[in-house]
Structures are given as C-alpha cells and as structure tokens.
Amino acid sequence: MKKIHILLGQIDNVIAQENSSESNEEIEFTPAMLTEMAGELRQALEQVPEPSTKEEKTALKKKRKQLKELEEHRDKLQEYDNRLDTLQDRNSYSKTDNDATFMRMKEDAMRNGQTKPGYNLQIGTGNQFITDFALFPNPTDTLTMIPFLQSFSSRYDRLAHTVVADSGYGSEENYRFMSENGMEAYVKYNYFHMEQRPRFKPDPFKAENFYYNEEQDFCICPMGQKMQRIGTRHVKTASGYVSENARYRAIRCEGCPLRCRCFKAKGNRTIELNHRLRKYKQKAKELLCSEEGLKHRGQRCIEPEAVFGQMKNNMNYKRFRHFGKDKVFMDFAFFA
Numbered sequence: 216m217k218k219i220h221i222l223l224g225q226i227d228n229v230i231a232q233e234n235s236s237e238s239n240e241e242i243e244f245t246p247a248m249l250t251e252m253a254g255e256l257r258q259a260l261e262q263v264p265e266p267s268t269k270e271e272k273t274a275l276k277k278k279r280k281q282l283k284e285l286e287e288h289r290d291k292l293q294e295y296d297n298r299l300d301t302l303q304d305r306n307s308y309s310k311t312d313n314d315a316t317f318m319r320m321k322e323d324a325m326r327n328g329q330t331k332p333g334y335n336l337q338i339g340t341g342n343q344f345i346t347d348f349a350l351f352p353n354p355t356d357t358l359t360m361i362p363f364l365q366s367f368s369s370r371y372d373r374l375a376h377t378v379v380a381d382s383g384y385g386s387e388e389n390y391r392f393m394s395e396n397g398m399e400a401y402v403k404y405n406y407f408h409m410e411q412r413p414r415f416k417p418d419p420f421k422a423e424n425f426y427y428n429e430e431q432d433f434c435i436c437p438m439g440q441k442m443q444r445i446g447t448r449h450v451k452t453a454s455g456y457v458s459e460n461a462r463y464r465a466i467r468c469e470g471c472p473l474r475c476r477c478f479k480a481k482g483n484r485t486i487e488l489n490h491r492l493r494k495y496k497q498k499a500k501e502l503l504c505s506e507e508g509l510k511h512r513g514q515r516c517i518e519p520e521a522v523f524g525q526m527k528n529n530m531n532y533k534r535f536r537h538f539g540k541d542k543v544f545m546d547f548a549f550f551a
Contacts, residue, residue, distance in 0.1 A: 307330075443463060
C-alpha cells in the first residue's frame with residue numbers, strides 16, 4: 216500500500232510540471248519535453264502493483280487518463296509545429312499545395328472577394344519580352360520589389376539602371392533601395408494620378424500639406440500657428456524596415472475658428488511627418504513629370520500589360536499547371 220502511494224505521488228509531481236505553466240514563470244513546452252514527461256509517467260505507472268481497493272483503482276485510472284491526455288497534447292503540439300514550419304512568414308497556405316498562399320485574384324467571377332491559393336507572379340519586360348520573373352507568396356506588390364531587383368542582379372550580374380513601376384511599388388523602403396543603388400526610379404506613389412488631375416486641389420488640413428521649415432524643424436498649421444517638434448515615432452513594416460515619423464504638436468488649438476475643419480480630437484493637434492518619404496516622393500514626381508518620365512509612363516501601359524494579355528488571352532495561360540513552387544517556377548520558365 217505504501218509503495219503504491221509513493222509511486223502515485225511521483226506521478227503527481229510529473230503532472231505538476233506540466234501544469235506549472237499556469238504559475239508566474241511560464242514554460243514553453245516542446246513535443247520533445249512532452250514525450251519525455253509521458254515516458255516518465257508510463258514508466259512510473261508500469262511499476263505500480265495491481266491495486267486492491269476501489270480508491271487505488273480510481274487513482275490509477277485517473278493517472279492513466281492523464282497520461283493519455285498528455286500524449287494527445289504532445290501529438291497536437293507536434294502537428295502545430297509542423298504547420299508553423301510550413302506557414303513560415305505567410306498568413307495562410309493551401310492543403311493541396313503548401314507553397315501556395317491564399318490571395319484575392321483579379322478574375323473574381325462571383326464578385327465576392329473570395330481568396331484562392333496562388334502565387335504572386337512578378338515579371339520584368341523589355342520591348343514586350345520577358346527579361347526576368349519571380350514568384351512570391353505575399354499578395355502585396357510592395358514587398359516584392361527589392362527581392363525582384365536582387366533576382367535580376369543575380370541573373371544578369373548587374374542591377375537595373377532604370378526602374379518603371381506603378382503605384383503599388385511606391386514605398387519608402389523601395390525608394391531608398393533604388394536611391395542607394397543608383398537607380399532612376401520612375402515609380403509612382405499613392406495619389407500620384409489624383410495629383411495630376413486639373414481639378415485637383417490639395418487639402419490644406421492634411422498634415423503632409425502643412426508648411427514645413429526644414430532649417431528650424433517646425434510646421435505651420437492652416438491658421439498660422441507654429442507646431443513644435445515633440446519627438447519621433449518608429450514604425451516597423453511587415454518586411455522589418457523601420458521608418459521614422461517626426462511628431463509635431465500645436466501650442467494652443469482651443470478657440471481656433473478652423474478647429475472644426477482641422478481635427479475633432481481633444482487637446483492640441485498632433486501630426487506625424489515622414490520627411491524621408493516626402494523627399495523620395497518629390498524626387499519621383501519630378502522624374503515622372505519630366506520628358507523622359509512621360510515617355511516611360513506611356514510605355515509602361517503597353518509593356519507588361521501586353522505581355523499578360525498575350526499570355527492569358529492569346530495563349531490561354533491563365534493557371535499554373537503544377538503544384539509546388541519549384542515545379543511552378545519551371546513551368547513558367549519553359550513558357551517564358
């Protein structure tokens with residue numbers, strides 16, 4: 216009897232280790248740890264003599280149930296780890312093609328925004344010939360530009376001198392990469408086309424339209440009030456790039472006749488400005504509006520779009536015909 220109680224107490228100690236995550240010091244369990252704990256439990260249960268009383272049978276049955284639950288937790292944790300290894304940095308993956316990511320397609324017959332597994336195909340063209348291509352798991356084009364340019368460099372042993380792209384690629388990280396590598400970036404940014412409209416009038420109450428004194432580092436609001444620098448906020452993007460936003464605050468907004476149009480929050484207005492991105496946008500605007508920029512903008516409409524039109528409509532190449540990124544890559548490589 217005494218031996219049974221000692222062994223059952225040892226089992227309780229092992230179970231207590233599993234439940235110790237509820238204490239102040241959280242323990243991150245791994246499948247290997249749970250396998251070791253389950254082995255200790257099984258070994259301890261095998262050494263327990265055959266119970267003779269009803270209470271001993273109940274206690275032994277409870278420990279066996281705990282062992283079964285522990286093994287189930289271990290198997291489930293191993294399954295989660297395997298899925299996370301497959302998922303990597305993505306937010307989804309397909310069960311039939313683990314390399315494919317769910318994303319919205321341009322061809323949406325149901326018009327309900329349904330996501331489907333696929334790859335984000337990026338191509339570079341010259342005179343309507345495909346010069347380079349790459350497949351990406353993320354649906355947004357912004358995060359694909361730098362890896363695509365690096366892919367071009369590894370293929371041709373040089374970086375592209377001139378880059379022409381639409382507004383989906385106009386981010387601070389991309390502009391900075393092209394600037395530091397000596398590329399001429401004819402890359403649009405958000406609202407570029409809107410700014411080119413004859414009827415476009417900038418909103419004077421938007422922070423990016425405030426007057427900014429670069430020498431003394433302060434802003435002027437539409438009412439003429441000076442806004443002092445109060446700090447910097449760092450913003451980290453999905454790619455890990457960190458941008459710096461300068462923060463400015465007005466001294467006194469109480470009683471301002473323009474407050475109802477300026478902002479609705481309590482206290483004095485605080486704005487954030489990304490000066491580096493503002494300079495990149497200004498440089499991009501100058502390039503895009505130049506004579507060479509107008510030429511590239513006109514050519515951009517008939518370069519990659521014509522290639523995609525040939526692929527989808529004339530050659531009926533609308534879907535990849537294989538599963539797995541490597542096979543899909545070779546599939547399109549033969550096609551291109």
